[in-house]
Amino acid sequence: MNETQGGAHLLELQEVDAAYGPVQALKRVSLHVDAGEIVTLIGANGAGKSTLLATVFGEPRAARGHIRFNGRDITGIATHEVAKLGIALVPEGRRIFSGMTVEENLLMGTICIGPAHVEPDLIKVFEMFPRLKERLRQRAGTLSGGEQQMLAIARALMGRPGLLLLDEPSLGLAPLVVRQIFETLAEIAAAGTTVFLVEQNANHALRLAGRGYVLVNGEIRLSGTGNELLANPEVRKAYLGGH
């Protein structure tokens, strides 16, 4: 699922601009994620992190530049076609279907690949998140914040993605739950899914990731390995509380 064609990156953004009407949210953003990596993108509130993930799905569309997946230009394809390529998003605010049961939410994750692997994949996500199994027939809206985040991740995994995009999965969760979520992300990556993680929680994210980018006002300001960025004075000052 993860093999690249002709040495191309798994995901590549090249000089991408994106805007909401007059508000330019991304300016000449270039970055890449290779198969098997954990890459993180950190940035302050309003930097354009969510927009960057959204442009991969064409909402909003990149106004210029190119987005490639496995070497294929996907800049202009329809939103619902992106999932079928093997890209899944765990969005900011989780966006689970609160009126549906936990089970139905998980089934929604399989729309892009069809129902063939539902049984074994359910067993896999229940191993990862036993809580979801206990709550299978419960309305998803009744879950706690942490459980909803687990459900959003599990839903994404049900589509067997080659690339998993996550938008601030630690937002609003208790420290203990955040630790669990990050441990799970490490497991997911170890099992062969490439992870691209957007976070404000720079400390956790940079420790998990092999490489990272720093987004400031819609532009990539810095990039490097997780450890390089953790040691960078600018990053320490702006994102790690200055010590």
Next chain:
Amino acid sequence: MELHIFAQQLLNGLSLGAIYGLIAIGYTMVYGIIGMINFAHGDVYMISAYLTAIAMSVVFSFGVDSVPFALLIILAVAVLVTAAYGWVIERIAYRPLRGSTRLAPLISAIGMSLVLQSYVQVSQGARNQGIPTLIKGSLRIGSDTKFVQMTHIQLLIVAVTVAAMGALTFVIQRTSLGRQCRATQQDRKMAGILGIDTNRIISTVFVIGASMAAVAGVLVTLNYGSFDFSIDFITGIKAFTAAVLGGIGSLPGAMLGGVILGMSEALFSGFVNTDYKDVFAFVLLVVVLIFRPSGLLGKAEFEKV
């Protein structure tokens, strides 16, 4: 007031309410998924009444003499062609306006309604249309002086409505298509990200709504035997009232609202005044909108993101 007369009015109201409920489904599902009142929906229902008459004359000109077989063909033709109308209306009047202002599709809907009305009036004539009675007889329970009865066609209306509602509920609650409809209703953007072609789902909802209206059109035409191009307005408003009463966006609400409206209208015309029975629905609509705009069952159905 005698009990059997009261019961009789409730039975009359039940078959009437089933019709309102069937049409209300189209209003409520379209509202649920794109947040818009499809004002052309009453006209879709009217078209199905004409299709019933046309299909009937064609079927009988081929010498089909089995009534159940003829009814099946008529129902199939009316549903298929009406569903196609529903699909086309969405494509040409609403989809191009998606993402524009909230008012634009509303105006487009009213325009579409006028177009359809004029189109039928011009192509079919403004005269009242009639069809022969296919289903006669009734079922009577009670003594010779005190009884309640339902005509066979009223029984058919209730039976077909229950079957159609059962099938629709199954599709929405238990199938992948139904889950995709509910997901698109709750969070269209997330549905798209998960790989759902939300435009296709919205089309499907228009097709489902039109099909249900077509079932209602066939049943009403068989029951009354006559109609003209203006039935869309009164019946459309009443079905819309049923949808609002039940809670717009809610499927069981549409059915419940239909039955409550049908029964209270029948009681009103039986015991208060027949001439004002159409006004009754309007008054009810206004009262519901003032005192309980979310309707009876319309609350936790969806939270728009």
